[in-house]
Amino acid sequence: MSSSSAYSQELYIAQLAVQRASILTKRVFHEKAKGTVDKNDKSPVTIGDFGAQALIIAALRHNFPDDAIVAEEEAAQLRTDENLKNTIWDLVRSTKLDDAASEQALGGAIKDADEMLDLIDQGNSTGGNKGRIWAIDPIDGTKGFLRGGQYAVCLGLMVDGDVKVGVLGCPNLPVDDKAPLAADIGSNGTDDEGHGVLFSAVLGQGATSRPLAASSKEQGGRAISMRSIDSLADATFCESVEAGHSAHGDQANIAQKLGITKPSVRMDSQAKYGSIARGAGDIYLRLPVKATYQEKIWDHAAGDLIVREAGGQVTDIHGNRLDFGIGRTLANNKGVVAAPAASHAKVLAAVQEVLNARQ
Ligand SMILES: Nc1ncnc2c1ncn2[C@@H]1O[C@H](COP(=O)(O)OS(=O)(=O)O)[C@@H](OP(=O)(O)O)[C@H]1O
Ligand SMILES: [Mg+2]
Ligand SMILES: [Mg+2]
Numbered sequence: 001m002s003s004s005s006a007y008s009q010e011l012y013i014a015q016l017a018v019q020r021a022s023i024l025t026k027r028v029f030h031e032k033a034k035g036t037v038d039k040n041d042k043s044p045v046t047i048g049d050f051g052a053q054a055l056i057i058a059a060l061r062h063n064f065p066d067d068a069i070v071a072e073e074e075a076a077q078l079r080t081d082e083n084l085k086n087t088i089w090d091l092v093r094s095t096k097l098d099d100a101a102s103e104q105a106l107g108g109a110i111k112d113a114d115e116m117l118d119l120i121d122q123g124n125s126t127g128g129n130k131g132r133i134w135a136i137d138p139i140d141g142t143k144g145f146l147r148g149g150q151y152a153v154c155l156g157l158m159v160d161g162d163v164k165v166g167v168l169g170c171p172n173l174p175v176d177d178k179a180p181l182a183a184d185i186g187s188n189g190t191d192d193e194g195h196g197v198l199f200s201a202v203l204g205q206g207a208t209s210r211p212l213a214a215s216s217k218e219q220g221g222r223a224i225s226m227r228s229i230d231s232l233a234d235a236t237f238c239e240s241v242e243a244g245h246s247a248h249g250d251q252a253n254i255a256q257k258l259g260i261t262k263p264s265v266r267m268d269s270q271a272k273y274g275s276i277a278r279g280a281g282d283i284y285l286r287l288p289v290k291a292t293y294q295e296k297i298w299d300h301a302a303g304d305l306i307v308r309e310a311g312g313q314v315t316d317i318h319g320n321r322l323d324f325g326i327g328r329t330l331a332n333n334k335g336v337v338a339a340p341a342a343s344h345a346k347v348l349a350a351v352q353e354v355l356n357a358r359q
């Protein structure tokens with residue numbers, strides 16, 4: 001550890017935990033049948049989601065035993081499916097960081113398959129605005145992961161409801177912060193040479209990126225910041241791939257109102273937040289499709305902080321900051337509008353015009 005600034009130990013462990021979990025997800029993509037299991041909300045989950053969650057929680061439990069954890073997945077299905085459990089255990093016990101000291105810092109291996117299941121289930125905190133709570137999305141953008149597009153391994157630490165540390169591992173994004181966003185980045189991601197980036201931020205300390213494959217000896221990373229755009233007409237906006245997750249039609253109308261001429265870049269996961277934070281894109285719009293859907297805290301905690309620390313503003317469609325302190329969901333918010341701080345009011349005004357016209 002090179003620095004003793006606030007949350008430096010949490011940042012260090014979070015980065016290593018995300019790096020290790022990303023090794024597992026990449027192995028699943030390349031080595032294993034990725035077959036999905038349907039969750040009760042009809043969304044897909046893979047052995048990668050369960051395995052990555054187990055590894056991250058093991059690292060947190062070893063280092064911060066008293067902290068609460070909110071994580072997306074639960075082990076119930078694995079307890080009744082021996083085969084599935086064993087496949088995941090096989091992956092989890094054989095996934096390690098190359099650097100022995102880093103692996104040691106995470107507490108090393110999980111004891112056995114039953115301990116793995118118990119760890120997965122320790123992500124069941126109800127959240128809230130008291131004390132230290134980690135938010136984990138082991139694979140965000142599971143559909144992107146399956147199609148070889150974008151996905152992210154996401155970890156955030158909230159203290160009294162405020163996000164203090166955020167880390168995003170994006171195995172299929174270019175390492176180069178300046179690489180323009182390819183139009184097909186959401187369907188044609190790759191983790192070949194030159195890909196894999198780790199975004200990080202600590203509240204009040206800025207945001208950084210570094211290669212996901214970097215060893216822990218290369219601490220730090222490059223500072224990243226949002227692009228300062230003179231005219232919104234030149235902006236690039238990012239949105240979900242799934243039309244059911246955000247309203248593509250409304251988003252196109254908003255872009256048109258802002259004079260944006262470039263087509264949107266569609267990609268899954270919090271890779272959208274990372275991409276705008278480093279100026280590869282400029283705006284992330286997520287307008288609600290279903291009025292009843294509540295966004296989950298693990299889908300936004302790390303990205304929200306990384307964008308704000310890179311000079312952006314993140315609100316919901318009503319202009320309110322995302323409220324991470326009321327439970328597992330963002331029940332007080334609807335949608336997401338993320339933009340450079342100086343342009344956010346203008347973007348929000350266009351969002352509201354389009355939404356008002358909708359009613
Ligand atoms: N109906 C609805 N509306 C909004 N959001 C939803 C909805 N259903 C699911 N989800 C969550 O969306 C997460 C992935 O969304 P993304 O925008 O990142 O990617 S995508 O292009 O839409 O797949 C996805 O995260 P993962 O489950 O981690 O992949 C879900 O938590
Ligand atoms: Mg999911
Ligand atoms: Mg998610």
Ligand SMILES: [Mg+2]
Pocket residue numbers: 049072137138139140141142
């Ligand atoms: Mg997920």
